Amino acid sequence: MQVDVRQGRVETEVAEALVLTHCEGEVLSKHDASLDRTLGGTLRELVRSKEFEGKANEVVLLHSQGKIPAKRVVLVGLGKKKDLGLDQIRQAMGHAAKRVRQAKACSFTAILPTVMPRSASAVEVAQAMAEGAILGSYQFTVYRSEKSGTKYVSTMTLLTSQKGQLRQLAEGIRRGVATAEATVLVRDLCNHPSNVMTPTKMANEAKAIARETGVSLKILEQREMEDLGMGALLGVAKGSHESPKFIILKYHGSKKKDDPPVVLVGKTITFDSGGISLKPAENMEQMKADMTGGAEVLAAMRAVARLRLPVNLFSILPAAENMPGSRAMRPGDIVRTLSGKTVEVQNTDAEGRLILSDGLSYATQFKPAALIDVATLTGACVVALGQFAIGMLGTDAKLKESLRKAGLRAGERVWEMPLWDEYFEQLRSDVADMRNIGGRGGGMITAAVFLSKFVGDCPWVHLDIASTDWSERERAYIPKGPTGIGTRLLIQYLIDRVL
Ligand code: BES
Ligand code: ZN
Ligand code: ZN
Numbered sequence: 001m002q003v004d005v006r007q008g009r010v011e012t013e014v015a016e017a018l019v020l021t022h023c024e025g026e027v028l029s030k031h032d033a034s035l036d037r038t039l040g041g042t043l044r045e046l047v048r049s050k051e052f053e054g055k056a057n058e059v060v061l062l063h064s065q066g067k068i069p070a071k072r073v074v075l076v077g078l079g080k081k082k083d084l085g086l087d088q089i090r091q092a093m094g095h096a097a098k099r100v101r102q103a104k105a106c107s108f109t110a111i112l113p114t115v116m117p118r119s120a121s122a123v124e125v126a127q128a129m130a131e132g133a134i135l136g137s138y139q140f141t142v143y144r145s146e147k148s149g150t151k152y153v154s155t156m157t158l159l160t161s162q163k164g165q166l167r168q169l170a171e172g173i174r175r176g177v178a179t180a181e182a183t184v185l186v187r188d189l190c191n192h193p194s195n196v197m198t199p200t201k202m203a204n205e206a207k208a209i210a211r212e213t214g215v216s217l218k219i220l221e222q223r224e225m226e227d228l229g230m231g232a233l234l235g236v237a238k239g240s241h242e243s244p245k246f247i248i249l250k251y252h253g254s255k256k257k258d259d260p261p262v263v264l265v266g267k268t269i270t271f272d273s274g275g276i277s278l279k280p281a282e283n284m285e286q287m288k289a290d291m292t293g294g295a296e297v298l299a300a301m302r303a304v305a306r307l308r309l310p311v312n313l314f315s316i317l318p319a320a321e322n323m324p325g326s327r328a329m330r331p332g333d334i335v336r337t338l339s340g341k342t343v344e345v346q347n348t349d350a351e352g353r354l355i356l357s358d359g360l361s362y363a364t365q366f367k368p369a370a371l372i373d374v375a376t377l378t379g380a381c382v383v384a385l386g387q388f389a390i391g392m393l394g395t396d397a398k399l400k401e402s403l404r405k406a407g408l409r410a411g412e413r414v415w416e417m418p419l420w421d422e423y424f425e426q427l428r429s430d431v432a433d434m435r436n437i438g439g440r441g442g443g444m445i446t447a448a449v450f451l452s453k454f455v456g457d458c459p460w461v462h463l464d465i466a467s468t469d470w471s472e473r474e475r476a477y478i479p480k481g482p483t484g485i486g487t488r489l490l491i492q493y494l495i496d497r498v499l
Helices: 030-038 042-048 086-102 122-136 163-191 199-213 222-228 231-237 284-289 292-307 352-364 379-385 397-410 421-427 443-452 487-498
Strands: 002-007 018-024 059-063 072-080 107-111 155-160 216-220 245-252 262-266 268-272 312-322 334-336 342-344 370-375 390-394 414-416 460-464
Touching: 002 122, 002 163, 018 030, 018 086, 030 042, 042 059, 042 072, 059 086, 072 086, 086 107, 086 122, 122 155, 122 163, 155 163, 163 292, 163 487, 199 216, 199 245, 199 268, 199 292, 199 312, 216 222, 222 231, 231 312, 231 334, 231 352, 245 292, 245 352, 262 292, 262 352, 262 487, 268 284, 268 292, 268 352, 292 312, 292 370, 292 487, 312 352, 352 370, 352 443, 370 397, 370 487, 379 390, 379 443, 390 397, 390 443, 397 414, 397 460, 397 487, 421 443, 443 460
Parallel strands: 002 155, 018 072, 018 107, 107 155, 262 312, 262 370, 268 312, 370 460, 390 414
Antiparallel strands: 059 072, 216 245, 245 312, 334 342, 390 460
């Protein structure tokens, strides 16, 4: 979707649809009231009769019948003024974009909300509007033969009456388009089935992004992983015919090339059958999205490079498929990780922490200013947090606080769980340095404590996105299926860090 900004007046705007937002229980603003007079009082009547109250998720479309140059007016609710935040704006624009598409229109003009969320800048509001419209319009139709029913809204214009706001709004749009398109990329990569989205395909996606943005790319093949001693990643990959890939992208945006980088590591299991510890059949198809973490660090890399953020950023994707097979890892097998530590694999379905252990060890050589891993790691995360919070555990209080704030701003919130070393008791093995499962209780925590043994003394945070990566229902700007949640959190963290 193309998003731009223009200074102008609602009454003279030529558009297929004009989108106006309205808070619950408020009277029409000065601007809306003057538009309403031109329209012959319809807006006031809708509000007065409570056919439109301004509640969140409420949308009404009316035809202007030639009274103004814009063909249609779409009213969307923002909910109560006291609860107004950036996410209410994102949601309203998500609903608006869908309504415009239903009306078979392919472009619209959105008016800046007359009430602004407290402590939000014009940049942030414009960013949220672009995000809501782009993310709300998302559809995945690659594998549908019948494409005639799928319409696309191709353009949104933000309209402001104040010339002085134009630059800020344009900057917000620039950020919003980059972050939303990153989420769209993640959703696409996750929607592709695992017979297409293999580790090799992920490597090719990384190549395409490196070519587009000019970031540097290195892909380690199986032989090189063997030479380095990545026994944990190789152990997971052994049961599959798909060759594993270890993908490293580097972007140097800092003034100083040797500034310590932020390093992102994303779990990239292109299908998680569980391996020999096979998963039950129910919902197993959702495990095609077990590469969400990898897709997110890849997409964040593309967004940061597109925005030319002044930061050094590295993204690492350990990629493999977890399958049962005659060469597959068995429960009880012991692998030697890149760090030299040995792990007894008591459950082959706890494969994410295995590939991440090698990914994180590899990352420590860069002496990161911040090390963040993102992973659909545990079912326990889903049990603990449900679908509205990302699990966060880590060693660095400042990094955790920055991620918490970025999450609030992005509408992709994190919730902290304890990372106490007492939990390591559950990971002790009789025969190796540790085992890969922690038994009953605190599954999200023991998984993170396992990872903590591979990060050295780097400031590190682990994000468990198993709770949020897949949505059971469609929401304002979140589709049913892969959500891409976590992507905008990462990019917002990087924006906040340097802009
Ligand atoms: N990919 C799964 C975790 C998962 C579950 C993600 C549900 C999204 C939704 C992970 O590899 C896994 O299977 N974890 C096991 C670990 C257990 C064997 C210790 C789990 O959580 O059941
Ligand atoms: Zn698993
Ligand atoms: Zn998994």
